Amino acid sequence: MTSAPPVRDLPDLLLHDLEGFTHRWVDADGVRLHAVEGGRPDGPVVVLLAGFPQTWWAWRGVMTRLAGRCRVIALDLPGQGHSERPEGSYDTHTVAARVDAAVRALDVSDYWLAGHDVGAWVAFSLALGFADRLHGVALLDAGIPGITLPDAVPTDPDRAWKTWHFAFHLVPDLPEVLLAGREREYVGWFLEAKSHSPGTFDDAELDHYAAAVAAEGGLRASLAYYRHAAESARRNHEALDRRHVRVPVLGISSSHGSIPDMAASLRPWADDVTGVVVPDAGHFIPDEQPDAVAAALARFVLGG
Template sequence: MMTAADDTTSLSSLRLPDGFTDVFTSRLVELDGLRLHAVTGGDGPPLLLIGGWPQTWYAWREVMPALAREHSVVAVDPRGAGLSDKPDDGYDAGTMAADLVALMAALGHDRFDVVGHDIGMWTGYALAADHPERVGRLAVVDAIIPGLTPTPSVFGPAAVNQRLWHFGFNRLTDLNEELVRGRERLFFGYQFAQKAATPDAIPAYAVDAYVEAIVADPRGLRASFAYYRALDETIAQNEQRKKTRLTLPVLAIGGARYSGALVAETMRLAADDVTGVVLDDCGHYVAEEQPARFTEVLEDFLGGRPCSRV
């Protein structure tokens, strides 16, 4: 069952591109024991956008209007994020993928293209591997995939540690919550400042929106770490998934100042048809740091055209 969002999920409190609310609607979708939030709009082939940690659907705000000109866009808050439910478990990639298959079916989309960023890349890979009949094309954005990407050494270079230290921290059972609670703006703000191409590439109002989404729900902080606490299960799943290679077209986009070519290198371990693109002057948050170039590359890929090497 699908229901329109109530006043608490209104888009009016957020800073959005001009005309955004003329195209997009905030919705709560009731599935089997789980309520997911999505922002939907546009017309054309369905396109599912899955964001990363510690973000919400809002990460796609700058690219959604352009994408909606040719696609029925669904920007989702997966379980544990934003306005979606935050149950105690189910944060492994396989369960998250099954959630989104159910969401898209409830919205009337049995087959769709997928874009996944950060941990949304984990879910996007699981969607394509576990539900190949559902996914037409897969685009993944600036991340690695646990259980697929070779595990880096714990004594790796400092630059690698700077990118990956949060994996270990976020997997702690409770100390992380005690250390971060009450300091959410400091902790999460540091993530955005360090992973973007420049410390202020993600504007303060956006960081505030992401932090407030976590703080607003007493279960939000626990849920934000739950994806990482489920990594043992996700890794075991991916070790099985990679035994069957993906045959669908895959676009792998990296920011030159963060994951770069590693995104394509990761996907070539699992897929036969991979196009890699690295965006210059861009860090981890590609859709926010370089929305115009990201949209150009993505639209070429979704349309079956050669991707611009920008």
Template sequence: MGMVGGMTKLSSLRLPDGFTDVFTSRLVEVNGLRLHAVTGGVGPALLLVGGWPQTWYAWREIMPALARHHTVVAVDSRGAGLSDKPDDGYDAGTLAADLVALMAALGHDRFDVVGHDIGTWTSYALAADHPERVTRLAIVEAVIPGLTPSPPFFGSAAANQRLWQFGFNRLTDLNEELVRGRERLFFGWQFATKAATPTAIPSYAVDVYVDAITADPRALRASFAYYRALDETIAQNEQRSKTRLTLPVLGVGGALWSGPNAAQTMRLAADDVTGFVLDDCGHYPAEEQPARFTEILEDFLRV
């Protein structure tokens, strides 16, 4: 384990003023896997674990404020962004072990965790599998298979609109054939329909996420690999949920997307859960409502 040298990709990205004065992009080798993380700030360590189909860049708007009181680590998990994209290891337990190793390599044995979207699968596994590492856990816009009750096969049209990609993304190869060459259409639709408005996630940000997938021939397959590993993750979560979490947990949802469901899901697994619903917000609180989301996080993290 160790550093693989600095990365200076940040200069090509649209970022908040002064961002590159605080944050450094780096590749870190853990267990033969190179993971990309953007780190900066002072104080207790805070790990940010993003969702599908995003990269560390999803946290850009809240990182400068958080860095005033935390050493922030925004990671590209295995398969995402600039991190390595091996063929396997996309179950939640392996992804969590990756991040424990990453944080240890960066000098952090204990840390707080914020997970969004499928990043919540890894974040829950981190807290459950490595309780000695995780101090507080914030779960944002979560559906956690094996914990969240499965919806009926024939649900409402509204439920289908929100959940159809779970089935699609788990396919073995047809999904890749359909999406390749149409990545902007497929992934752009996700952002346009899940945020509060079709332009709440600006086109320059969508471009960053789509470019990360089109730039690497392994990336599209890796983006589906999280879903293809769900049988394994679900089995793991059925075991994890037998031991309730005792650490403080925050569940945050956007009022226009999952609302109170993040907190309700975590109450199935944890004893100390605080819920918060963000008004005028869809599926992407860190980008849609960064100022209010940061306040909620800081209130929780400083308890």
């Protein structure tokens, strides 16, 4: 295994431990990425990617439920959690190459991949560029640039609150001015407003995710995924002009999420798409319904 030293420049960001899992830092094309690994060593490998404004910790409930049957690896994306916050492009094909390099550094030759929100953006691009490494990819409630992201932000108040931030994050400089020092309020709005069940996130979780965004380079990196979304969309379609997604795709939607039917939105771009809708959940499906998500992933990976 190619390893890298832990990131030491985030002293105020709590490093959560999860029973049965180990923290790793690996070199991914020159960028240090944080991975949390555990489960059954000889089981199929499942790699999990979280989205905005979260970290790997969003998957903890799913991780423990899959650990008895799978080798589970949750990664912090570049700029997220305890991973490095590099300068340069955050288009999802560049990030996907780094994610796959991190998985290689963990001595994994082939794997299943699941991503939520921005993690699903990266997972979709990775499925286009690294199909020979993947058995399948699960994509959870995500407006993927150029794919499932609507062409325009809706103006109907009943829908606009779900996607308004895509435009806001693109504005140069203004988000930084308005959000610096207010990360707790901003992150808290997303986690509370987009969860179907009140109280899904406690104060400690809100504090953790806000601290990850507030840590040096965190806000810049979080916004960069959105600011490079047009390049992500361009590169997605450049790849799709050559071939569709060839690996099996599972679209996971929720009863009160942002994208009503992930599977239907993905079928024009992939050859083998199935879908599931998780009841009683908003956007943050892994946190709100970890049993249902783990069960859906287990069926996808293990069959039955």
